[in-house]
Amino acid sequence: MKRPHTLISKILCSSILITIISCKEEEKKEIKQPQARDTVSAPEGIISIEEASMLYSNYSDHRADIIKQYEQKVRAPEKEFQVGRFVDFDYQTIKDYIAYVDQEAKNAGVEKVTKLRLYFANYPAEGNFPDGKKFVHPRQNSIFIVPTLNKKGEDYAFYIGENGKAELIRNLTMNQSNGIGNYTHGETKKTYASIVPTFTLNSSLQTKGTSLTLNRGNGGPPPRTDF
DSSP, rough: EEEEHHHHHHHHHHEEEEEEEEHHHHHHHHHOOOOOOOOOOOOOOOOOOOHHHHHHHHHIIIHHHHHHHIIIIOOOOOSOOOOOOOOOOOOOHHHHHHHHHHHHHTTTSSSSOOOOEEEEOOOOOOSBBBSSSOOOSOOEEEEEEEEEEEEEEEEHHHHTTTSSSEEEEEHHHTTTTSSSSOOOOTSSOOOOSSSSOOOOOOGGGSSBBBBOBBBEEESSOOOOOOO
Protein backbone atom coordinates (compact mmCIF):
# COMPACT_ATOMS: atom_id res chain seq x y z
CA MET A 1 0.00 0.00 0.00
CA LYS A 2 1.33 3.42 -1.02
CA ARG A 3 2.04 5.90 1.73
CA PRO A 4 -0.37 8.87 1.90
CA HIS A 5 2.37 11.48 1.59
CA THR A 6 3.72 9.82 -1.60
CA LEU A 7 0.28 9.90 -3.21
CA ILE A 8 -0.22 13.50 -2.21
CA SER A 9 3.18 14.41 -3.71
CA LYS A 10 2.25 12.84 -7.01
CA ILE A 11 -1.10 14.61 -7.06
CA LEU A 12 0.61 17.94 -6.37
CA CYS A 13 3.20 17.36 -9.11
CA SER A 14 0.48 16.48 -11.58
CA SER A 15 -1.48 19.60 -10.65
CA ILE A 16 1.58 21.82 -11.04
CA LEU A 17 2.37 20.24 -14.43
CA ILE A 18 -1.18 20.76 -15.66
CA THR A 19 -1.08 24.37 -14.46
CA ILE A 20 2.20 25.03 -16.28
CA ILE A 21 0.88 23.51 -19.52
CA SER A 22 -2.32 25.56 -19.23
CA CYS A 23 -0.31 28.75 -18.71
CA LYS A 24 1.81 28.01 -21.75
CA GLU A 25 -1.30 27.46 -23.85
CA GLU A 26 -2.75 30.75 -22.63
CA GLU A 27 0.51 32.54 -23.45
CA LYS A 28 0.39 31.16 -26.98
CA LYS A 29 -3.15 32.45 -27.39
CA GLU A 30 -2.14 35.89 -26.12
CA ILE A 31 0.79 36.22 -28.53
CA LYS A 32 -0.32 38.58 -31.26
CA GLN A 33 0.05 37.43 -34.79
CA PRO A 34 2.54 39.57 -36.76
CA GLN A 35 0.76 42.22 -38.75
CA ALA A 36 0.88 41.85 -42.49
CA ARG A 37 2.97 44.48 -44.26
CA ASP A 38 1.17 47.11 -46.26
CA THR A 39 0.92 46.25 -49.92
CA VAL A 40 3.10 48.47 -52.11
CA SER A 41 1.29 49.83 -55.14
CA ALA A 42 3.06 49.81 -58.50
CA PRO A 43 4.69 53.17 -59.32
CA GLU A 44 3.20 55.13 -62.20
CA GLY A 45 6.33 54.56 -64.26
CA ILE A 46 5.91 50.78 -64.49
CA ILE A 47 5.44 49.79 -68.14
CA SER A 48 4.38 46.57 -69.80
CA ILE A 49 6.82 44.07 -71.30
CA GLU A 50 5.32 44.88 -74.71
CA GLU A 51 6.11 48.58 -74.30
CA ALA A 52 9.61 47.80 -73.08
CA SER A 53 10.18 45.60 -76.12
CA MET A 54 8.97 48.38 -78.39
CA LEU A 55 11.34 50.90 -76.78
CA TYR A 56 14.22 48.45 -77.08
CA SER A 57 13.44 47.91 -80.76
CA ASN A 58 13.31 51.66 -81.35
CA TYR A 59 16.82 51.96 -79.95
CA SER A 60 17.96 49.16 -82.23
CA ASP A 61 16.41 50.83 -85.27
CA HIS A 62 17.35 54.45 -84.59
CA ARG A 63 20.45 54.48 -82.38
CA ALA A 64 22.47 51.28 -82.15
CA ASP A 65 23.49 51.08 -85.83
CA ILE A 66 24.48 54.74 -85.93
CA ILE A 67 26.69 54.28 -82.88
CA LYS A 68 28.35 51.22 -84.36
CA GLN A 69 29.05 52.97 -87.67
CA TYR A 70 30.61 55.90 -85.88
CA GLU A 71 32.79 53.69 -83.68
CA GLN A 72 33.89 51.44 -86.58
CA LYS A 73 34.40 54.10 -89.24
CA VAL A 74 35.37 57.25 -87.35
CA ARG A 75 36.61 56.70 -83.85
CA ALA A 76 38.59 53.47 -84.09
CA PRO A 77 38.25 51.71 -87.47
CA GLU A 78 40.92 49.16 -86.58
CA LYS A 79 39.00 47.79 -83.61
CA GLU A 80 35.87 45.67 -83.58
CA PHE A 81 33.02 47.27 -81.66
CA GLN A 82 29.80 45.84 -80.30
CA VAL A 83 27.16 48.32 -79.19
CA GLY A 84 26.32 48.09 -75.50
CA ARG A 85 22.63 47.88 -74.72
CA PHE A 86 22.37 48.07 -70.95
CA VAL A 87 24.01 49.12 -67.72
CA ASP A 88 23.22 47.25 -64.54
CA PHE A 89 24.18 47.50 -60.88
CA ASP A 90 23.90 44.89 -58.17
CA TYR A 91 20.56 45.25 -56.42
CA GLN A 92 22.31 45.52 -53.06
CA THR A 93 24.62 48.22 -54.44
CA ILE A 94 21.61 50.37 -55.33
CA LYS A 95 20.08 49.83 -51.88
CA ASP A 96 23.40 50.71 -50.25
CA TYR A 97 23.76 53.75 -52.50
CA ILE A 98 20.33 55.10 -51.57
CA ALA A 99 21.04 54.52 -47.88
CA TYR A 100 24.41 56.29 -48.23
CA VAL A 101 22.86 59.26 -50.04
CA ASP A 102 20.16 59.54 -47.37
CA GLN A 103 22.78 59.42 -44.63
CA GLU A 104 25.10 62.02 -46.15
CA ALA A 105 22.23 64.30 -47.17
CA LYS A 106 20.79 64.23 -43.66
CA ASN A 107 24.18 65.00 -42.12
CA ALA A 108 24.56 67.89 -44.57
CA GLY A 109 21.21 69.37 -43.61
CA VAL A 110 19.38 68.52 -46.84
CA GLU A 111 15.67 68.59 -46.11
CA LYS A 112 14.76 66.14 -48.87
CA VAL A 113 16.51 64.26 -51.66
CA THR A 114 14.10 64.92 -54.52
CA LYS A 115 15.34 62.69 -57.35
CA LEU A 116 18.01 60.35 -58.61
CA ARG A 117 19.17 61.77 -61.94
CA LEU A 118 20.75 59.44 -64.52
CA TYR A 119 23.20 61.07 -66.90
CA PHE A 120 24.21 59.41 -70.14
CA ALA A 121 27.97 58.87 -70.36
CA ASN A 122 30.65 57.35 -72.57
CA TYR A 123 33.93 55.71 -71.63
CA PRO A 124 37.19 56.70 -73.37
CA ALA A 125 38.77 54.39 -75.94
CA GLU A 126 41.76 53.55 -73.76
CA GLY A 127 43.44 54.30 -70.48
CA ASN A 128 42.34 54.00 -66.89
CA PHE A 129 39.98 55.69 -64.51
CA PRO A 130 41.55 58.54 -62.51
CA ASP A 131 42.02 56.15 -59.57
CA GLY A 132 44.06 53.79 -61.74
CA LYS A 133 41.41 51.12 -62.35
CA LYS A 134 41.10 49.94 -65.95
CA PHE A 135 38.06 50.50 -68.11
CA VAL A 136 36.00 47.34 -68.33
CA HIS A 137 34.10 48.53 -71.40
CA PRO A 138 36.20 50.99 -73.46
CA ARG A 139 34.14 53.23 -75.80
CA GLN A 140 30.88 51.90 -74.40
CA ASN A 141 28.01 54.10 -73.34
CA SER A 142 27.24 54.18 -69.65
CA ILE A 143 25.31 56.16 -67.06
CA PHE A 144 26.13 57.82 -63.78
CA ILE A 145 23.68 58.69 -61.05
CA VAL A 146 23.50 61.82 -58.93
CA PRO A 147 20.98 62.80 -56.25
CA THR A 148 19.16 66.11 -56.46
CA LEU A 149 17.72 68.61 -54.03
CA ASN A 150 15.20 71.34 -54.67
CA LYS A 151 16.23 74.97 -54.56
CA LYS A 152 13.81 77.75 -55.45
CA GLY A 153 11.55 75.33 -57.31
CA GLU A 154 14.30 73.69 -59.38
CA ASP A 155 16.05 70.35 -58.86
CA TYR A 156 19.85 70.40 -58.84
CA ALA A 157 22.43 67.64 -58.50
CA PHE A 158 24.53 68.04 -55.38
CA TYR A 159 27.58 66.78 -53.52
CA ILE A 160 28.85 67.31 -49.99
CA GLY A 161 31.28 70.20 -49.77
CA GLU A 162 34.43 70.33 -47.69
CA ASN A 163 32.46 72.25 -45.07
CA GLY A 164 30.04 69.33 -44.67
CA LYS A 165 27.18 71.16 -46.35
CA ALA A 166 25.36 70.31 -49.58
CA GLU A 167 26.82 72.10 -52.61
CA LEU A 168 25.38 72.27 -56.13
CA ILE A 169 27.43 70.53 -58.82
CA ARG A 170 26.15 73.21 -61.20
CA ASN A 171 28.23 75.80 -59.41
CA LEU A 172 31.36 73.82 -60.26
CA THR A 173 30.54 73.09 -63.88
CA MET A 174 28.43 75.94 -65.24
CA ASN A 175 31.49 77.77 -66.56
CA GLN A 176 33.15 74.68 -68.03
CA SER A 177 32.90 73.71 -71.70
CA ASN A 178 32.68 69.99 -71.02
CA GLY A 179 31.10 69.66 -67.61
CA ILE A 180 27.76 68.30 -66.60
CA GLY A 181 25.00 70.83 -66.18
CA ASN A 182 25.91 72.97 -69.19
CA TYR A 183 22.59 72.35 -70.89
CA THR A 184 20.13 74.54 -69.01
CA HIS A 185 16.44 74.01 -69.61
CA GLY A 186 14.66 77.18 -70.58
CA GLU A 187 17.77 79.10 -71.62
CA THR A 188 18.99 79.84 -75.12
CA LYS A 189 22.65 79.13 -74.49
CA LYS A 190 23.63 75.47 -74.82
CA THR A 191 27.08 73.96 -74.50
CA TYR A 192 27.73 70.45 -75.74
CA ALA A 193 30.46 68.07 -74.67
CA SER A 194 33.12 66.96 -77.10
CA ILE A 195 32.06 64.05 -79.31
CA VAL A 196 35.25 62.19 -78.31
CA PRO A 197 35.41 62.47 -74.50
CA THR A 198 38.57 62.02 -72.50
CA PHE A 199 39.37 61.62 -68.84
CA THR A 200 41.57 64.69 -68.63
CA LEU A 201 40.31 66.23 -65.42
CA ASN A 202 39.88 69.94 -65.08
CA SER A 203 41.67 71.12 -61.96
CA SER A 204 38.74 73.36 -61.04
CA LEU A 205 36.53 70.27 -60.66
CA GLN A 206 38.92 68.42 -58.36
CA THR A 207 37.03 69.22 -55.20
CA LYS A 208 37.88 68.13 -51.69
CA GLY A 209 34.27 67.37 -50.81
CA THR A 210 32.40 64.07 -50.89
CA SER A 211 30.93 62.90 -54.18
CA LEU A 212 27.54 61.17 -54.23
CA THR A 213 27.82 60.19 -57.90
CA LEU A 214 27.51 56.49 -58.72
CA ASN A 215 29.03 54.86 -61.82
CA ARG A 216 30.95 51.72 -62.82
CA GLY A 217 28.01 49.43 -63.27
CA ASN A 218 28.19 46.40 -65.54
CA GLY A 219 27.30 46.78 -69.18
CA GLY A 220 27.45 45.09 -72.51
CA PRO A 221 25.44 43.53 -75.32
CA PRO A 222 21.96 42.31 -74.37
CA PRO A 223 21.72 38.99 -72.57
CA ARG A 224 20.18 36.33 -74.80
CA THR A 225 17.37 35.81 -72.32
CA ASP A 226 16.18 39.45 -72.48
CA PHE A 227 14.63 41.52 -75.22
